[in-house]
Each structure stands twice: as structure tokens, then as C-alpha cells.
Amino acid sequence: MENLFDPLVFASGLEAPNRVVLAPMTNKTSHDDGTLSDDELHFLLTRADGGFGIVTTCASHVSKEGQGWEGELGCYDDAHLPGLRRVADGLRKRNAKSLLQIFHGGLRADEKASNLPRLAPSAIDGARAATEDDLARIVAAFARAAGRAKAAGFDGVEIHGAHGYLLTQFLSRVQNTRDDGYGGSLENRARLIREVVRAVRGEVGGSFTVGVRLSPEDFGNATGLDLDESVEVARLVSEMSDFVHLSLWRSALNTTKRPEEHALPLFRKAIPEHVKVLVAGTVWTPGEAQDLLALGADAVALGRSAIANPDWPRRAREPGWEPRRPPFTPDELVARGLSPKFAEYMRSWKGFVE
Numbered sequence: 019m020e021n022l023f024d025p026l027v028f029a030s031g032l033e034a035p036n037r038v039v040l041a042p043m044t045n046k047t048s049h050d051d052g053t054l055s056d057d058e059l060h061f062l063l064t065r066a067d068g069g070f071g072i073v074t075t076c077a078s079h080v081s082k083e084g085q086g087w088e089g090e091l092g093c094y095d096d097a098h099l100p101g102l103r104r105v106a107d108g109l110r111k112r113n114a115k116s117l118l119q120i121f122h123g124g125l126r127a128d129e130k131a132s133n134l135p136r137l138a139p140s141a142i143d144g145a146r147a148a149t150e151d152d153l154a155r156i157v158a159a160f161a162r163a164a165g166r167a168k169a170a171g172f173d174g175v176e177i178h179g180a181h182g183y184l185l186t187q188f189l190s191r192v193q194n195t196r197d198d199g200y201g202g203s204l205e206n207r208a209r210l211i212r213e214v215v216r217a218v219r220g221e222v223g224g225s226f227t228v229g230v231r232l233s234p235e236d237f238g239n240a241t242g243l244d245l246d247e248s249v250e251v252a253r254l255v256s257e258m259s260d261f262v263h264l265s266l267w268r269s270a271l272n273t274t275k276r277p278e279e280h281a282l283p284l285f286r287k288a289i290p291e292h293v294k295v296l297v298a299g300t301v302w303t304p305g306e307a308q309d310l311l312a313l314g315a316d317a318v319a320l321g322r323s324a325i326a327n328p329d330w331p332r333r334a335r336e337p338g339w340e341p342r343r344p345p346f347t348p349d350e351l352v353a354r355g356l357s358p359k360f361a362e363y364m365r366s367w368k369g370f371v372e
């Protein structure tokens with residue numbers, strides 16, 4: 019079995035120094051025009067200093083109407099390039115590999131932040147049903163965003179197909195009630211995400227790392243998903259990807275649909291060997307991370323434990339090390355490289371801030 023500290027080589031040729039990944043984490047500190055702030059850069063670089071082999075940015079919107087919230091990083095305009103370059107350069111200097119997470123909020127976009135009406139698969143909750151022209155524009159926007167990531171010097175992109183945002187909304191049997199080629203059968207509901215992956219791959223070529231994040235089952239804002247359909251979606255997108263990233267939220271638990279089975283072996287079996295499987299969800303200790311590798315993951319992504327322990331990968335090598343756990347005071351979070359605004363935002367994560 020692989021060890022957390024073994025290098026990880028992707029089909030693209032990218033070699034990460036270890037298998038500990040900083041999960042994408044929104045921190046609402048970008049400037050109003052979507053350009054990078056020093057605060058955001060600092061948070062990411064401190065995690066690279068702490069030894070994370072791969073550092074993923076927060077979700078960044080590929081088009082203005084896809085913006086999910088105020089203070090979100092943008093990748094929809096060349097004006098974002100200088101900031102993206104600073105992230106990619108800083109991470110490279112620290113020996114971490116870099117992924118830009120690219121995103122469209124769809125129904126969950128924030129009209130106040132974007133100043134534009136929301137687009138969704140179907141006309142629900144006040145959003146407009148996207149036309150085929152809208153979809154072609156969105157697919158092209160994902161591709162151009164990936165092109166910007168490459169131009170900025172990132173090692174790859176993670177396409178956000180999880181958590182109930184636009185691409186999940188299309189996969190959803192509840193939110194997608196279209197009767198054209200993008201709705202109905204799973205093949206149709208998966209058309210948009212496949213078009214996005216294909217367009218991204220076409221834009222960046224084979225030596226740039228491309229991955230897709232998926233929610234396997236309903237959780238939180240992801241609704242209308244079915245485990246077996248998600249496995250099939252993973253199989254379909256893996257034809258054009260270097261990795262699939264499973265967002266499980268509670269990775270110690272088995273699936274809801276089949277409580278005797280864990281998601282990892284299921285997905286691992288369906289996805290070709292050369293496509294890597296990343297997993298995230300309530301991983302605190304090195305032992306928990308290692309258990310996920312034993313179940314078939316190739317790398318483990320940390321969210322809240324990486325906020326709490328900026329140097330988790332370095333410390334995890336020490337026998338008997340115990341990570342710090344919440345709650346934290348805002349000052350303790352600032353001492354861990356979060357801006358006061360990010361520390362304040364962490365109050366919305368139950369039990370995290372004192």
C-alpha cells in the first residue's frame with residue numbers, strides 16, 4: 019500500500035511530492051473585481067510552507083454570472099492573470115503543486131455579487147433556465163479559465179462538479195427537469211460536465227493536470243444524486259481527466275445507498291488505474307488519512323484540519339502527533355495564516371470558532 023508521503027504521479031506527468039492535498043476552501047477575501055488579495059495568497063502559501071504536496075485554491079468563477087458570493091476569486095478575465103501568477107509562482111517556489119478550482123454557481127450564484135440574473139438547468143427558485151447558447155458560452159468559459167490557469171503557471175485545474183453548483187445541478191434528477199439533450203437520461207444530464215471536461219482538455223492539452231470534483235450522494239446543497247449514477251459519471255469524466263476528487267464530508271462512513279459499502283472501492287473499481295482518486299471529508303489524523311489510502315484513494319485532501327494545522331503534513335511524520343482541533347479563537351486562526359475576515363467566516367462552520 020502507498021504511504022501518505024510517497025510521491026504521486028499523474029497521467030499528465032505531474033509529480034506531487036506527497037499525497038496530502040489542501041482542499042479547495044472559499045475564504046471570501048478576493049477583491050470586488052475577482053482579483054487576488056494578499057490575504058488569500060498568504061493563506062495558500064502558509065499551507066505550502068507546511069508541506070502540502072498539492073495546494074488547491076478556493077472555487078473561482080469562470081464567468082461573472084456564475085459568481086457564488088462576495089469576495090470570490092475570479093478566473094473569467096485576463097485581468098485576473100497577475101494574481102493567479104502570484105499564487106502559481108509562490109507555490110512552485112515552495113515545492114507544492116498547484117490546482118486552480120474552476121466553478122460556476124448556477125442556481126446558487128449570488129445575484130447581488132454578480133449583478134446578473136442566475137442561470138440554472140431549469141427555471142426554479144427565480145433562476146432562468148439556461149439556453150443551449152448559454153451552455154455553449156459556459157463550456158467555453160470553463161475552457162478559457164483553464165487556459166488562464168495554465169498561462170499563469172498552475173500545474174492543473176479542478177473542475178467543481180460537486181456540492182450542488184451548476185454542474186451538479188445538471189446531474190441532479192430533481193433540479194434538472196429539461197427535456198432537451200441536457201436533461202432526462204443520465205447520459206443527457208451528464209452532457210454538460212462532459213462537454214466542460216472535453217473543452218478544458220482541448221484548451222490545455224495532455225500535459226496539464228485536469229481533474230473533476232464530484233459529490234457521490236446527496237449531502238447539504240447537493241440534491242437529486244444517486245450513488246450508482248455518480249460512479250458512472252466518474253467513469254465518463256475519467257476518460258478525459260487525470261483525477262476524480264470525491265467530496266464525502268464524512269469519509270469514515272460508508273455510503274447512504276449501500277451502508278455495507280464505502281464509496282472509495284466502488285469508484286476505484288469503475289475508474290481506470292491511471293486516473294487518480296482524491297478524497298476529502300473530516301480527516302483529522304494521519305491514521306485516518308492512511309485508512310483512506312488503504313480503501314483505494316491515491317491522495318487525501320484536508321479542509322478544516324488544514325485550517326487548524328497549517329503544517330499538518332510536516333507534523334504528521336512525527337510518531338504520536340495529535341492535530342489541534344476546534345474550537346479556535348479568531349486570534350488563533352489569524353496566527354494560523356487566516357485573515358480576520360476568513361476567521362470571521364469560519365463562524366459559519368459549526369463549532370469551529372469559539
Ligand SMILES: Cc1cc2nc3c(=O)[nH]c(=O)nc-3n(C[C@H](O)[C@H](O)[C@H](O)COP(=O)(O)O)c2cc1C
Nearest residue numbers: 041042043044076077298299300301320321322323
Ligand atoms: C471554509 C471552507 C470553504 C470551502 N470552500 C470550498 C470550495 O470553494 N470548493 C469546494 O469544492 N469545497 C469547499 N469546501 C469543502 C472542502 O473542500 C472539504 O471538502 C470539506 O470541508 C470537507 O473536508 P474537511 O472535513 O477536511 O473540512 C470548503 C470547506 C470549508 C471548511
